[in-house]
Amino acid sequence: MKIGLIYGSDTGVTEEISLKIKEKFKNYNIERHNIANINEDIILSFDFLIFGLSTWYDGDLQSDWEAYFDDFKKIDFSDKLVAIYGLGDQWGYEDYFVDGIGMIANEVIKNNGKLIGEWPTQGYEFEKSKALKDKDTFFGLALDEDNQYEETESRIEIWTKNIIEFLEKNYK
């Protein structure tokens, strides 16, 4: 299985996290790419895609994701596994917390991708988010380095462990 970890980051936080997530998959064939340098052929060369992004300016995608988004929406994710992680600020932007996770998730689902790695909303405080699958569940891992940096390490540990268990069970 080829894993592609594709991230976009304005001030380097999501990029930093991508290194930590990559480390957790060190026993796998994993490549890390910045969305700023990506194309459809690269994306489709992977079996399992981990997408990482932050949310900006009241619910906008991170700038490089935004620049690629029209092309992204046209990708057929049939036979692809996808997991998403997103950075946000739940107190500063309580009506738009990690909206980017939801915006990417919706396109992946619409275009036949199989989304894994959903995450509980327990432990977060916010009003609204497009990242909600239902009121108890985010479509992907929500990380908040602005307010809950002390939670990040264990959230990554649990999220990646869940995903690796899923991969071991279903794809070995």
Ligand SMILES: Cc1cc2nc3c(=O)[nH]c(=O)nc-3n(C[C@H](O)[C@H](O)[C@H](O)COP(=O)(O)O)c2cc1C
């Ligand atoms: C001007 C500005 C706007 C932001 N807008 C949002 C937002 O709408 N929703 C959210 O969850 N976080 C928002 N954030 C928080 C960022 O997503 C967060 O700081 C993130 O860690 C930045 O990651 P990056 O450096 O990888 O881009 C905003 C931050 C700034 C400075």
